[in-house]
Amino acid sequence: MSQSVDGASAPAETSLPSSPFRARVQALLPELVEIRRDLHRNPELGRQEVRTTELLKARLEQAGLEPWVLPGGTGLICDLVPQDAADAPLLAFRADIDALPIDDAKPDTVPYRSTVPGRAHACGHDLHTSIVLGLGLLLAEELREGRLGRPVRLIFQHAEEVMPGGALDVIAAGGMERVERIFAVHCDPKVDVGRIGLKVGAITSACDRLEIHLDGPGGHTARPHLTTDLVGAVAGAAVELPGLLARRMDPRWGVSLVWGRIAAGSAANVIPQRAELEGTVRCLELPGWREAPGAIEELVGQVAETYRAKWVLDYHRGVPPVVNEAVSVGMLSDAMDRCFGPGQVEGTEQSLGGEDFSWYLEQAPGALARLGVRGPDESGSRDLHQGTFDADEGAIGVALELFTSLVLG
Numbered sequence: 001m002s003q004s005v006d007g008a009s010a011p012a013e014t015s016l017p018s019s020p021f022r023a024r025v026q027a028l029l030p031e032l033v034e035i036r037r038d039l040h041r042n043p044e045l046g047r048q049e050v051r052t053t054e055l056l057k058a059r060l061e062q063a064g065l066e067p068w069v070l071p072g073g074t075g076l077i078c079d080l081v082p083q084d085a086a087d088a089p090l091l092a093f094r095a096d097i098d099a100l101p102i103d104d105a106k107p108d109t110v111p112y113r114s115t116v117p118g119r120a121h122a123c124g125h126d127l128h129t130s131i132v133l134g135l136g137l138l139l140a141e142e143l144r145e146g147r148l149g150r151p152v153r154l155i156f157q158h159a160e161e162v163m164p165g166g167a168l169d170v171i172a173a174g175g176m177e178r179v180e181r182i183f184a185v186h187c188d189p190k191v192d193v194g195r196i197g198l199k200v201g202a203i204t205s206a207c208d209r210l211e212i213h214l215d216g217p218g219g220h221t222a223r224p225h226l227t228t229d230l231v232g233a234v235a236g237a238a239v240e241l242p243g244l245l246a247r248r249m250d251p252r253w254g255v256s257l258v259w260g261r262i263a264a265g266s267a268a269n270v271i272p273q274r275a276e277l278e279g280t281v282r283c284l285e286l287p288g289w290r291e292a293p294g295a296i297e298e299l300v301g302q303v304a305e306t307y308r309a310k311w312v313l314d315y316h317r318g319v320p321p322v323v324n325e326a327v328s329v330g331m332l333s334d335a336m337d338r339c340f341g342p343g344q345v346e347g348t349e350q351s352l353g354g355e356d357f358s359w360y361l362e363q364a365p366g367a368l369a370r371l372g373v374r375g376p377d378e379s380g381s382r383d384l385h386q387g388t389f390d391a392d393e394g395a396i397g398v399a400l401e402l403f404t405s406l407v408l409g
Contacts (some may be wrong), residue, residue, distance in 0.1 A: 105387030124187025197348030253288025360404025
């Protein structure tokens with residue numbers, strides 16, 4: 001990789017295979033970098049992405065396209081359909097557009113640092129958005145010139161960080177109708193810029209949230225036998241349920257129940273009337289995600305009955321695992337080889353994080369790639385969901401060329 005004038009890494013042209021669209025990608029890159037920085041300076045949370053949506057809509061319309069905003073007012077879809085392929089299946093590309101509710105901890109000297117307190121693009125969604133926007137701008141020219149051979153759908157999705165995710169809104173609005181295959185990238189600060197990470201099968205995990213509410217008549221700690229010892233009950237549930245669940249589920253599914261909050265009582269000599277327990281359930285495989293709610297409900301009932309406690313389980317579905325289809329992974333790998341030569345694709349581990357791209361893969365085959373954003377001068381990596389996160393902007397050009405190759409071959 002070499003350094004471009006704006007500091008982002010750029011491919012070393014002489015060492016790469018020839019590409020019929022690389023010059024156009026590079027010509028678009030300065031504008032896309034500036035759009036990325038504008039989004040980074042002005043982050044918006046899930047279902048609040050009004051400015052972001054308006055910016056994208058205006059730029060796509062300027063390119064002669066006809067995007068439509070989703071019913072909730074944030075997020076949009078844009079189709080590029082050749083006249084002779086109006087009924088053909090769509091190849092879809094998704095970008096998530098929302099930010100995180102954390103402070104931007106980059107130095108004040110960074111010119112594109114967030115200007116909104118408590119809001120930051122600390123997961124790379126601003127890059128994802130710029131990449132798919134760039135794809136739309138490049139393909140708009142192909143469409144005008146009659147060179148676009150198949151229809152393409154661009155999905156700029158809101159609320160990825162809000163479980164169960166804005167992907168469900170897109171699907172409900174018809175966003176996956178006629179989609180034959182769908183692709184996305186996600187920034188990975190552990191992968192060098194110019195490279196991607198791929199994995200066939202589950203590349204992320206399912207993530208659900210649960211709350212257990214225990215109730216009893218309360219009483220004095222001198223007479224625990226006359227009431228329901230809710231502190232003992234909630235402590236017993238916290239200790240017993242993860243182990244019981246592990247024995248109930250197939251260990252190959254990788255089901256994990258971990259608590260994050262426990263609350264009971266306010267005085268040393270008073271048995272409380274209410275106790276609460278909150279945690280998350282993560283699953284590596286789809287069968288475990290599908291069976292976990294029923295198994296947990298049954299086990300909570302058994303444990304609560306042991307302690308004579310009344311109980312309510314609030315189980316909040318999050319997202320299933322992102323399960324990459326083998327053919328789609330092969331298409332990404334082949335496209336990387338065409339664009340950048342062999343050796344730029346690496347294997348990647350399954351993440352325990354959740355990602356609502358999984359909902360699209362319940363509707364059509366596809367794949368999510370880990371996009372390298374670690375610059376050549378970085379020895380470590382700045383992790384996702386941290387205020388210090390940043391990315392080498394050369395990754396925008398890499399992903400745009402990759403996606404363009406998937407469409408144009």
